[in-house]
Amino acid sequence: MKTADPELMRAINRFHVMDAIRRFGPLSRVEISERTDLSPTTVSAITAALLDDRLIAILQLGGLRDASRGRPRVMLRLNPEAARVVGVKLAPDLITVAVTDFCANLISKLSLPIRIRRQTPAVIADLVEDGVRRCVSDAELEMKDIAGLCVGLPGVVANATGVCRQSPIFSERDVGFGELLSRRLGVAVAVDSDVNLVALAEHWFGQGRELDDFLVVSIERSLGLGILHKGELFRGANGLSPDLGDFLVRGAARLGDLATEDSLLAEVESFAGESDGLYAHDKAVARAVQRAEAGEAKYAQALARAGEALGFAIANLITLFAPPKVLICGRALAGSERLLTPLRATVAALLPPSLADVCEIVVREWSDDIWVRGAAAMTLRELYGASWGTTGPAKPGPEN
Amino acid sequence: MKTADPELMRAINRFHVMDAIRRFGPLSRVEISERTDLSPTTVSAITAALLDDRLIAILQLGGLRDASRGRPRVMLRLNPEAARVVGVKLAPDLITVAVTDFCANLISKLSLPIRIRRQTPAVIADLVEDGVRRCVSDAELEMKDIAGLCVGLPGVVANATGVCRQSPIFSERDVGFGELLSRRLGVAVAVDSDVNLVALAEHWFGQGRELDDFLVVSIERSLGLGILHKGELFRGANGLSPDLGDFLVRGAARLGDLATEDSLLAEVESFAGESDGLYAHDKAVARAVQRAEAGEAKYAQALARAGEALGFAIANLITLFAPPKVLICGRALAGSERLLTPLRATVAALLPPSLADVCEIVVREWSDDIWVRGAAAMTLRELYGASWGTTGPAKPGPEN
DNA sequence: CGCTTTAATACGCTTTGCGGATTAAATGTG
DNA sequence: CACATTTAATCCGCAAAGCGTATTAAAGCG
Numbered sequence: 001m002k003t004a005d006p007e008l009m010r011a012i013n014r015f016h017v018m019d020a021i022r023r024f025g026p027l028s029r030v031e032i033s034e035r036t037d038l039s040p041t042t043v044s045a046i047t048a049a050l051l052d053d054r055l056i057a058i059l060q061l062g063g064l065r066d067a068s069r070g071r072p073r074v075m076l077r078l079n080p081e082a083a084r085v086v087g088v089k090l091a092p093d094l095i096t097v098a099v100t101d102f103c104a105n106l107i108s109k110l111s112l113p114i115r116i117r118r119q120t121p122a123v124i125a126d127l128v129e130d131g132v133r134r135c136v137s138d139a140e141l142e143m144k145d146i147a148g149l150c151v152g153l154p155g156v157v158a159n160a161t162g163v164c165r166q167s168p169i170f171s172e173r174d175v176g177f178g179e180l181l182s183r184r185l186g187v188a189v190a191v192d193s194d195v196n197l198v199a200l201a202e203h204w205f206g207q208g209r210e211l212d213d214f215l216v217v218s219i220e221r222s223l224g225l226g227i228l229h230k231g232e233l234f235r236g237a238n239g240l241s242p243d244l245g246d247f248l249v250r251g252a253a254r255l256g257d258l259a260t261e262d263s264l265l266a267e268v269e270s271f272a273g274e275s276d277g278l279y280a281h282d283k284a285v286a287r288a289v290q291r292a293e294a295g296e297a298k299y300a301q302a303l304a305r306a307g308e309a310l311g312f313a314i315a316n317l318i319t320l321f322a323p324p325k326v327l328i329c330g331r332a333l334a335g336s337e338r339l340l341t342p343l344r345a346t347v348a349a350l351l352p353p354s355l356a357d358v359c360e361i362v363v364r365e366w367s368d369d370i371w372v373r374g375a376a377a378m379t380l381r382e383l384y385g386a387s388w389g390t391t392g393p394a395k396p397g398p399e400n
Numbered sequence: 401m402k403t404a405d406p407e408l409m410r411a412i413n414r415f416h417v418m419d420a421i422r423r424f425g426p427l428s429r430v431e432i433s434e435r436t437d438l439s440p441t442t443v444s445a446i447t448a449a450l451l452d453d454r455l456i457a458i459l460q461l462g463g464l465r466d467a468s469r470g471r472p473r474v475m476l477r478l479n480p481e482a483a484r485v486v487g488v489k490l491a492p493d494l495i496t497v498a499v500t501d502f503c504a505n506l507i508s509k510l511s512l513p514i515r516i517r518r519q520t521p522a523v524i525a526d527l528v529e530d531g532v533r534r535c536v537s538d539a540e541l542e543m544k545d546i547a548g549l550c551v552g553l554p555g556v557v558a559n560a561t562g563v564c565r566q567s568p569i570f571s572e573r574d575v576g577f578g579e580l581l582s583r584r585l586g587v588a589v590a591v592d593s594d595v596n597l598v599a600l601a602e603h604w605f606g607q608g609r610e611l612d613d614f615l616v617v618s619i620e621r622s623l624g625l626g627i628l629h630k631g632e633l634f635r636g637a638n639g640l641s642p643d644l645g646d647f648l649v650r651g652a653a654r655l656g657d658l659a660t661e662d663s664l665l666a667e668v669e670s671f672a673g674e675s676d677g678l679y680a681h682d683k684a685v686a687r688a689v690q691r692a693e694a695g696e697a698k699y700a701q702a703l704a705r706a707g708e709a710l711g712f713a714i715a716n717l718i719t720l721f722a723p724p725k726v727l728i729c730g731r732a733l734a735g736s737e738r739l740l741t742p743l744r745a746t747v748a749a750l751l752p753p754s755l756a757d758v759c760e761i762v763v764r765e766w767s768d769d770i771w772v773r774g775a776a777a778m779t780l781r782e783l784y785g786a787s788w789g790t791t792g793p794a795k796p797g798p799e800n
Numbered sequence: 801c802g803c804t805t806t807a808a809t810a811c812g813c814t815t816t817g818c819g820g821a822t823t824a825a826a827t828g829t830g
Numbered sequence: 831c832a833c834a835t836t837t838a839a840t841c842c843g844c845a846a847a848g849c850g851t852a853t854t855a856a857a858g859c860g
Contacts (some may be wrong), residue, residue, distance in 0.1 A: 003412075003413065003416065003436060003437045003438055004408070004409040004410075004412040004413050005409070006409070008404070008409075009404040009405070009406070009408075009409055010404075012403075012404040013403065013404050016403065036403060037403045038403055156752070156754045156755070165754040165755075166752065166753065166754035173753070173754060174754075212637075213636075213637035229637070230637075236613075236720060236721045236722030236723070237612075237613035237629075237630075237721060237722045237723050237724060238722055238758075240722040240755075242719050242720050242722075243719075243752070246719045246752040246755075247716055247719060248650075248712060248715060248716055248750050249650075250648075250649075250650045250651050250652050251650050251651070252650050252712060252750060254752075312648060312652060315648060316647055316648055316716065319642050319643075319646045319647060320636060320642050320720070321636045321637060322636035322637045322638055322640040322642070323636070323637055324637060349652075350648050350652060352556070352566065352643070352646040352654075353566065353573070354556050354565040354566035354573060354574075355556070355565075355640075355646075358638075
C-alpha cells in the first residue's frame with residue numbers, strides 16, 4: 001500500500017467530497033460535511049480548491065428556498081464542463097461510442113452496426129478510431145478536449161495493462177487494445193470488461209446506488225459478469241476480469257456454450273432446420289423467445305435449460321460473494337419468464353440454507369446508453385481523484 | 401471509507417513499520433525506511449513511539465557485525481512479550497488451543513480429542529473455555545494477560561459479528577459463538593473460517609509470504625476455502641466467509657457431499673460393507689487411501705471422482721480470482737496422487753485457455769500448529785494496528 | 801589521535817484537519 | 831426601518847504529521 005503523507009490525506013478527502021457531490025446531487029457545504037464526516041472547515045478548504053480547479057461550480061439558485069431562516073446554503077454541483085470523456089462499447093455486431101461531460105451526461109452518441117467479429121485488432125482499432133473522431137466532432141469538440149477514454153468489451157480483460165486476454169470479438173489472444181487505441185488517438189485509454197462498466201454505471205446512477213455489493217449478469221451474444229464488491233469493482237489478481245462464459249456448470253460444460261443467444265439459436269436451428277440470415281440475429285432470438293413464451297415445448301425447454309445452467313453458476317457466485325442483489329440483463333432472453341423462472345428456481349434449490357434469504361434476483365432492462373455512460377464513468381472516476389490506490393489507465397507515451 | 405486525518409495517517413504508517421519488521425525479521429531503521437518508503441526521520445519517530453509502547457525491542461546484537469565501517473545499525477524486532485493471544489481451532493473431533501506471544505510463537509498448546517459434533521453451542525463454549533483456561537495456565541499466565549482470542553472453525557462465518565451462520569460442528573444455525581466465548585472469558589473474541597486462518601498464516605509465515613493472491617483449499621472432514629486477495633483475506637458481503645463444501649459441481653451436487661473424508665468413507669463402506677468404529681476415523685481414511693494407492697480399482701476410482709469434483713470447483717475459482725497459486729492441504733487425502741492427478745488434470749482441462757498458465761497447484765502439509773498460529777496471527781493483526789479499515793472483533797461488553 | 805563512514809536524531813518547514821471565534825446573509829419582530 | 835435571531839461559511843490559531851537539511855553518535859581505519 002502507498003505510504004501515507006499529507007498529500008494522500010488530501011487526495012482521499014478531496015475524493016470523498018467529489019463523491020458526495022456526485023452521488024447526492026447539488027449539496028451545500030454543511031451537507032457535505034455531514035455526509036463525509038469532515039469538519040466544516042475542511043470542507044470549506046477543499047471546496048475552495050475544487051472551485052479553483054473548476055471541477056465543481058456554484059449552482060445558480062433556482063428559486064427553491066428552504067423555508068428556514070438564516071444565511072441560505074450555497075449549493076455546489078459538479079461542473080459539467082470540467083472535462084469531456086469518451087466511452088466505447090464493443091459488441092460482436094455493434095460499436096457504440098459516446099462523448100459525455102464531467103457528469104456523465106451524453107453530449108453525442110454514435111452507433112455503428114458493424115460485424116467486427118473476426119477482424120484483426122488493427123482493423124477494429126481503426127474503426128473505433130474513426131467512430132471516436134466522428135463522435136467527438138459531432139459534439140463540436142476536438143480530440144485535445146478529451147480527457148480520457150474507456151473501452152468496454154466482452155471477454156477477459158487485464159484492466160491494469162489494457163490487454164484483452166481473450167474475447168469473442170478478437171480472433172487473437174492477448175491483444176494490447178489499450179495501447180493500440182491510445183497511440184491512435186493520443187489520449188489515455190482504459191480497457192475493461194463491458195459488464196464491469198455496467199456495474200459501475202449501476203453503482204453511480206442506477207439501482208446499485210445504495211448498495212456496495214451486487215452482481216451484474218448480462219446475457220447477450222456472450223455472457224458477462226460484473227462484480228461490485230465492497231464499493232469497488234472486483235477484479236482477480238493482475239486486474240483480470242473474469243468472463244461468466246468461462247464458468248463451468250454441470251456436466252463440465254462451459255456456461256458460454258449453454259446460455260447465450262448464440263447457443264440458443266444453434267439449438268433452435270437444430271430442431272427447426274431453419275437458418276436465419278446473418279443480419280437477422282436479433283430477430284431470430286426474439287422469435288425463438290416468442291415461441292417459447294407461446295408454449296412451444298422445445299423452445300421452452302431450451303430456455304429452461306439455459307436458465308438452469310445460469311442458476312447453477314449464479315448460485316455458486318452468491319455462495320462466494322453473498323451479495324444482497326443480482327441484476328440480470330440481456331436484450332431479449334433476460335425478459336422471458338421461461339428463462340427466469342427456472343433460473344430463480346435453480347438458485348433457490350441450490351443455495352445453501354444459510355444464504356437462502358440473503359440475495360434478491362432482479363431483472364433490469366438497459367438502454368445502450370448505460371454501457372457507454374459506465375465507460376465514461378470509469379474514466380471520470382480517475383479524474384475525480386480515485387487513482388491513489390489503483391494504477392491508472394494506459395497513457396499515451398510521448399515517444400512512439 | 402473512513403475520513404483521513406493525521407491520526408489515520410499515523411496509524412497507517414505505524415502499521416507499515418510493524419508489518420515490515422514482522423515480515424523481514426530484525427530490521428534497522430534505515431532498512432525499514434527503504435522497505436516502507438517512509439523517510440528516515442519518520443521511521444525514527446515511529447519506532448521511538450513503538451519502543452515506548454514496548455511493541456518492539458532492540459535486538460541485543462548477537463555478534464554478527466556487517467563488515468562495513470560506520471556506526472552500526474541497531475536492529476529492531478517485535479517484542480515477543482508485548483502481548484499474548486490465544487488461538488483456537490475447532491474440528492468435529494478435536495479442539496486445539498494455543499497460547500502464543502506477540503510473534504505468534506507457541507508458548508503452550510493443548511489438544512482435546514473430543515467429538516463435539518452435535519453438542520449444543522453452550523456445551524462447546526464451555527469445553528473451549530476450559531481448554532483456554534487450562535492452556536493459559538500452562539503458559540503460566542492469567543486470563544487478564546491475554547489480549548485477544550480468535551476461533552477458527554469450518555463453515556460459514558460472519559466475521560464482522562462473530563456469528564457462525566452454519567457449521568458442521570454446530571447443530572444450530574446462526575450461533576453467536578464470539579459472544580458466547582467473550583462473555584465466558586472476558587476477552588475480545590474473533591471468529592473466522594478455519595481456512596481463512598491458514599491463509600493468513602501462510603501469508604505471514606509460509607509459502608504465501610511473497611504472494612498477495614492465493615487460494616487455500618483444505619480437504620478434511622469438511623472442505624474449506626481460504627482466499628487471500630490483494631493482500632487481504634477475501635470475505636463476501638457482511639464479512640461472510642464461504643464454505644467450499646457449499647459449492648456445486650457437475651450434476652448439481654454439493655462438493656461437500658463428494659470430496660470430503662466423510663463422503664469417501666461413506667462410499668468405501670458401501671462397497672466393503674465394513675464399518676469402522678467411531679474413533680478410528682483417521683485410520684479408516686488412511687486405510688482407504690492406502691488401498692487406492694495400491695491400485696484397488698474401486699478405491700482409486702472413488703478418490704479420482706473426488707479429485708475431479710474438486711478440480712471442477714477449483715477451476716471455477718481460478719477463473720474468478722486468477723491466483724498464481726493454489727495451496728491444497730488435508731491430512732491424508734491431499735497427499736495421494738490418486739486424488740491429485742485427476743484434480744490437476746480436471747483443472748487443466750477445464751480452465752479457459754487464457755488462464756491456462758496463470759496458476760500453480762501446490763500441495764502443502766501442515767502441522768496442527770499452523771492453524772492455531774493463524775488464529776493467533778488474526779488477533780495480532782489487530783494489535784499491530786491493522787484495524788483502521790475493518791471492524792474489530794467482538795469485545796466483551798462491560799454490562800452483562 | 802584524528803579522519804572517514806554510516807546510522808540515527810534534532811530542528812525547522814510545510815501541509816493537513818480541527819475547534820472556537822467571527823463574519824455573512826438571510827428572516828423575523830417591535 | 832432598526833435590530834435581534836438564526837444559520838452558513840470562513841478566519842485564525844493550534845496540534846500533529848511527514849519530510850529535508852544539518853547535526854550528533856558510534857564505529858573502523860591509518
